[in-house]
Amino acid sequence: MPVSVLDLIGNTPLIELTRCHDGPGRILAKAEFLMPGGSVKDRAALAILRAARADGRLQPGMPVVEMTSGNMGAGLAVVCAALGHPFIATMSAGNSAARARMMEGLGARVVLVPQVDGAPGQVTGADVTAAADEAQRLAKSESAFYVDQFNATEGIAAHEITGAEILAQADGPLDAFVAAVGTGSTYLGIAKALKAAKPGILCAPVEPEGSEPLAGKPVVKARHMLQGTGYGTVPPHWDAALMDFGLTVTDEDVIDWHRRLATQEGLYVGFSAAANVCAASRLLASGRVARDATVVTVLCDTGLKY
Ligand SMILES: Cc1ncc(COP(=O)(O)O)c(C=O)c1O
Incomplete structure (x- = not known):
């Protein structure tokens, strides 16, 4: 049945990334870059x-x-x-x-x-x-x-639906969720939905090295490559109860994973998406989660925007 452009917003596929990360565990990623504006x-x-x-x-x-x-x-x-x-x-x-x-x-x-x-x-x-x-x-x-996106709570509510989509699309247990934070709408909405359904799931925001206020650290490097995220302040609606620990990536990590996603997965996505997948891979290798764990994350935008 024909649909409107607005019907293209939401219901994005959940992709399993099998090539850029070959274990331990698995990474699932929500293909938010497929929406008509090209982003989450x-x-x-x-x-x-x-x-x-x-x-x-x-x-x-x-x-x-x-x-x-x-x-x-x-x-x-x-x-x-x-x-x-x-x-x-x-x-x-x-x-x-x-x-x-x-x-x-x-x-x-x-x-x-x-x-x-x-x-x-x-x-x-x-x-x-x-x-x-x-x-x-x-x-x-x-x-x-x-619009005042940093203060509007409708964005968070919208991403509780993203979280519900993930729960419906995942084909097995979910152990952790990681995502970079701008306004926090994506992270907070998804983490809220996942924690409500699976209280044991670990949720971790991804911050650029040197700009990690969510991890409680002073900002020592405000400049980084994660456009749209990592602004060096805690967003107004931040809820620390939805954060189990913080994860950090460097600009070098982001460049490396941006290339891996493009050349190994065929996914030409942006730098926050690369940061998210890098952080998911590191978490799986860290021993903080089981070796067969599944980490879910978000491919925030298309690489054509850079
Ligand atoms: C490229 C990119 N990634 C991630 C985000 C984070 O989204 P949110 O504002 O929901 O935290 C944004 C926000 O603008 C963005 O532009």
């Missing part, structure tokens, strides 16, 4: 706008404004195009130009905000704050709906 953020974009339309905060035809690293913006651009809302994205100039092109191609107006202390491809918490300040200013001047 499509779910939060749709959930937040649907809720705002349902309770009247977002009226038909009203403009939408958001600060984005590019992925939430692409998701919002897809949903705004389909629902008939003009969309303005503010993005740090340090995020990749491919993201701005995609959003503009989907009809969005993109406002690039100069970096504060990051570098191209390495966006810091201060850079994100600058882009968020510009979004808030624009939301007022354009009388627009401000």
Whole structure:
């Protein structure tokens, strides 16, 4: 039966990665890059706008404004195009130009905000704050709906559904879940659903080395390659009860696993996806889980965005 573009958001396949990691244990990965905006953020974009339309905060035809690293913006651009809302994205100039092109191609107006202390491809918490300040200013001047992804809880609820999908798709026991954290929507929603169904499952956020506030460490290296995650602050809705321990990856790890996923699995995904799979593999090798354990993670976005 024919479907709408919005029906392409959610229900992504769960892939078993058998080539880039040859044991011990197994890695399952949710193919979030397959959604129309090319990333995991499509779910939060749709959930937040649907809720705002349902309770009247977002009226038909009203403009939408958001600060984005590019992925939430692409998701919002897809949903705004389909629902008939003009969309303005503010993005740090340090995020990749491919993201701005995609959003503009989907009809969005993109406002690039100069970096504060990051570098191209390495966006810091201060850079994100600058882009968020510009979004808030624009939301007022354009009388627009401000999405405010870091504070909106609908994104977390949307990912409880991702967690339920994982539970339905997994063909055996699940022992651990790992994922990088931006707003935390992906991690928190999935971890909540998995822990509710399987209280013994271990859940671990993945942070870039030197920027590990979730592990309780001071930020000593704000610049890293995990665009969209690892902003050096604890997200507003963080729930420490959903974190058993932290996992860390370096930029070198991320480059290595990005290449492994592409050349060995045929999966050309982004750097946070590479970080997630690297962390899953390390966890399986660490002895912290059984040798036949299954770790589930998320392939956050397509590599075409970099
Ligand atoms: C590439 C990438 N990976 C992971 C994430 C993390 O998603 P969340 O905001 O749900 O923590 C984002 C968020 O924008 C992202 O852009």
